[in-house]
Amino acid sequence: MDISKMDRYMAPVSIASLPLLTIFLCGFGLFLLAAFTMLQVTSTKYNRNLLKELFVAATSSIFLGFGSVFLLLWVGIYV
């Protein structure tokens, strides 16, 4: 394809908004991580709830995953 018919490539996330995204996503991910920890230390073997734990773990890991990628981009490791 001819390059003159192509558009300029725009990154999905602007570099200026990386710090905010990182802090928000990692912060919320860490909050959920704390919630998960609370869940782990307070529950006894009679009242464990697998679904609840999995739900908190999955949400937390999604936030932490995206947050840490943006953290890498923020510090200059362009993955």
Add this chain to the structure above:
Amino acid sequence: MRLLLAFVLLGAVFAEDVWKAVNVDRTIDATSQIVKISTLYTFENLGTGPQSKISIGLSKEEAAGLSHITAGIDGNKGKLKVAEKPSQQELSIYEVDLRTPVAKGEKVSIRVNLRVTQVLEPLPVKITQADSQFVVLHTSAYVPSRYEVVSQKTTVRTTQGGKLLSATTVSPTKQETERVIYGPYANIPAFESKPVKVHYENNSPFVVATLVERFIEVSHWGNIAVEEYIELIHKGAQLDGPFSRIDYQMDRRGRRQPAFQQFTTVLPAQAKDIYYRDEIGNISTSATRIRADSVDVEIRPRFPLFGGWKTSYVIGYNLPAEDYLYTKGNQYALKTKLFDHVFSDVVVEKLRTKVLLPEHVKRVKVVTPYVVDRRPDELKPTYLDTTGRLVIVLEKNNVVPDHSQFFTVTYEFDYMDMLREPLLASAFFFSLFLVIIVYSRFDFTISSDPAKDAEERAQIHIGKLSHSVDLKQGAYDALVNSAQQYKSTKNDNELQEAKKTFNATRNEENAKLTEKISALKADSGNAAAEKASELLKYDKSVFDAVENYLKVVEKSTTKSAGQEEQQFLNKVKEARSRADNILGSI
């Protein structure tokens, strides 16, 4: 048949000799380490018809060191196609395609520019620190030509302010301070040559980059990282004897010493996060100047480079992707420099450009402005990669600044693949969570502790008890609310409905409570169970209070709550705190 072949061959020979060089004006600029030859030819078509191809001759030395050749019609910016042909009688032949044929008897002026590297010979081969550098240029007084030349002139430009030791004379020859002029010569036949030597002072550093390795790493997150690894060696006259830093600093020639002291690398205007370092680490003797259309990095290596000395360093910077990356659908194109500025008049022996594309790209195509050697692709695993990124490797020998041109890499990339990296990181975190979830389900106690188990179970029962009490209390509150509404609406049906749901909830929760209390009895003994059963006992009194309250409400005609009503309401509220007390005491 043989005769026919002979005729064809003869015809071919004659067909090529259809041009005559009417005038040739050649300038050899030998002021730097690159010999820049610019020749203006004026050809006349002597053939029988229009012609569009002209052969240009290059001497052996020129052809051996030839790095770059361009040809164009004089006064016209467009470039003509130049193709190498088999050599004839010691001359390398390059054929220029004129595009528009020249009619019989017409003239055409062509300017041919050559960049020839590593042909200037230092003489003497070794000099001391205080000496200047002298070099010898070997060339021919006659312009190498495939055709007869009617009139020609050659000008050799030597260093400004430098000494001219000797120059071979081929009459008429004129020696001036900064140039030697050979000619004009008349009617020189084709393939004629007259070797000449020009021995002159040339203090420009003969620094050659033996290797320039250029990495261009494309990230679709909006960045193009460029890094260059450069190995330099001074290939001029070798330094003989010791090196003294005091003499070096006190040298009155200053910048005109034949040593390589400092240079400027011109980077694109958008370059940021620039670094300049070597094996030891950052080299602090550098400065960046931001200009209108470039970023200049002034670099001073750790030591000046004298003849035979070498050094190596790394320079890198980031560029925004939107200026170099183009897209349409899942098609992407990267347009960037194949080779970029190192310093003016640099000679690169080997250029290796590596383009690191994102993972999972398909159908990669490379379009270069000149011929390069495409090496087998490589894979490089870096951050958050699974299989590794595709690396395109392009190589070219003998490169000069004129090769600093754009090239294009087109490829296909699925935009959804952008999600792969964050999801990979998420999967990593999730696996950590899974490990904890599984680990916490293992029982590592060596001896069982029934008392502790019972207590834990009792805790759960109490939790459930309090949940039931909460629900019941909620039911009471709901009933009281609807009773208060009844006071204003006087809607009997609604009140009856509310009573019904209240009764249902109360009975259900009471049944649950009885069940839980018996379970609690089994786990933590009679004492706790008796206390818990109080929850049921006092419930009756509350229930009575509510009943009475309802009766009063039904009778009352005023909208505000009477004294009696208030009493019952307080009783309901009191029940709440009593329940909490009982639960706390168990």
